[in-house]
Amino acid sequence: MDTTDRIDPFRNALLAAANDGRQFSLPDPLHISPWVAMSLLQKSVRRGSSNLAMRSAATLMRDAPDRLWRRLGGIAYEDVGLGCLQTVGMTAAALTGKRFRRSAGGDWAVASVVIDALVKARKSRATDDLYMTLEVLPSLVQKRKKLAAESNPRLRLIALTTPCLYVRALALLFLLGTDRPGGKFPARRGEPGLAFDLLDELGVAPTTLAICREGHRKTGEALPPLLALLALENGLREGTSDDPMPPEVMMGGVPSWAFDMFTREGKIALSRLLSTNAGIAEFARAMVSKAQWVGFLGQVLFRVEGGVLTRRVGGDLSDRLHAQLMFGTLGIEPGHAVQALDLMRGDIPLLNRIRRSVIGGMQDD
Known part of the structure; x- marks a missing residue:
């Protein structure tokens, strides 16, 4: 049995779900760039927010459909993974191509089924x-x-x-x-x-x-x-848990956590945070070189805000990998990494005020 044969059951499951009599109405797209839409889509799936995931997907369907399918594929392997291989398989099936998606009711019907499955799935990063x-x-x-x-x-x-x-x-x-x-x-x-x-x-x-x-x-x-x-080394536990979620504010219908260092607005906000006396800004200036300041803040922010999950499923190996990422890969000692994460958590309200100012300034231009 080759790869195509083994993917067929997932295609059939996708076909059945997309043709079960539901109406797949396209929600109102958001007035945001494709980069913000991709960030919002992925983080909404991580946080289990179906409405925001669907609206950001509708935005990409309108403005950058190829990026929508590529991002959905990335989300499946990056954020769901071992948590639900059935959902990963269904997402892989959705990437088969436009002809297959037409046979399953069209792009939006397939995207809706996949996004719903990703949002509800147990998740493992x-x-x-x-x-x-x-x-x-x-x-x-x-x-x-x-x-x-x-x-x-x-x-x-x-x-x-x-x-x-x-x-x-x-x-x-x-x-x-x-x-x-x-x-x-x-x-x-x-x-x-x-x-x-x-x-x-x-x-x-x-x-x-x-x-x-x-x-x-x-x-x-x-x-x-x-x-x-x-x-090969699965060992996941049965139950799930939700990661702590930092404070958020809405900015023109978009939550503050969508603006990470890979969006223009998010990068500007991190640069402005560095010019304040915030604890994490002073920490970055003291611990890493100037050329690394924004990237360092972005990596710390990802660990406390961008990468958080609802329905996270853990296990001995998964927990060790997550701890290694959190505390061993920032280029500083693990004890200092703990301090950096705590400082960023405490400075999220300030960062959100800066984000609001950045977004408002761009809307006024």
């Missing part, structure tokens, strides 16, 4: 926690350089024999290929087929492997194969 850790964990600097220079057969052997998840994941990524614009890994041409052959050899379940192969084929991202790797 373990895959993205692992990826971000592999990118920047200081203790892996030499290992990244060394593995990038290894041959494909050597990478396969290392992945099959190492007891270290980080080393196995790095070997997999270098087999996959890391020569992407703006990437943080040493650039190396890969052979994705060999990477998925390795996952098969490691024992990833065929349907999981098919979901992740299809995700990589459609998005070109590294998260799908890493999800397949983590599926």
Whole structure:
């Protein structure tokens, strides 16, 4: 049975859900840029906010439909992942193409079904926690350089024999290929087929492997194969919990947390925060170089606001990966990382006032 055959049940489930008699009315789009809409869509799914997720998706459907489908694929592998492979599979099926979506009732019907499933799904960010850790964990600097220079057969052997998840994941990524614009890994041409052959050899379940192969084929991202790797060590608990949610305010119908460092408005707000005597601003000025100030604040903000989840499902490995991301990858000592996160939580109300000023100024222009 090949990948197409194993994805067919998810396509059939999507077809059934999109043709169950419901009316899929397109909600009113928002007056925001595609970048803010993408941020709002992803964070609304993380927070379980169906209305905002649908309206941001409608905005992208109007202004940048290709970005909508790509972002939905990213959300599935980044924010749901091990929490609900059924939902990830359905999202992968939605990426099949326009002809398939027409047969399922059209783009908006398919998008509505997928977004509803993503919002309601149990969520795990373990895959993205692992990826971000592999990118920047200081203790892996030499290992990244060394593995990038290894041959494909050597990478396969290392992945099959190492007891270290980080080393196995790095070997997999270098087999996959890391020569992407703006990437943080040493650039190396890969052979994705060999990477998925390795996952098969490691024992990833065929349907999981098919979901992740299809995700990589459609998005070109590294998260799908890493999800397949983590599926070997699943161990998730049954229950879920909601992360603490920092204070929010609405700005023209958009919540403050949509304006992160990857939006123009959010980056300006972080720059202005740095010019204040806020605790996190003073901390950044004292702890990292000037060139890193805005990026550092953005990373801290992601950990306390942008990456928070409702219905988070944990497990021993997932919890360790999350703790490593939170406290070990900011480029400062873990104890200082704890302090930075606490300071940012306390300064969110000030940041929201700055965001409101930035948004108001842009609307007045």
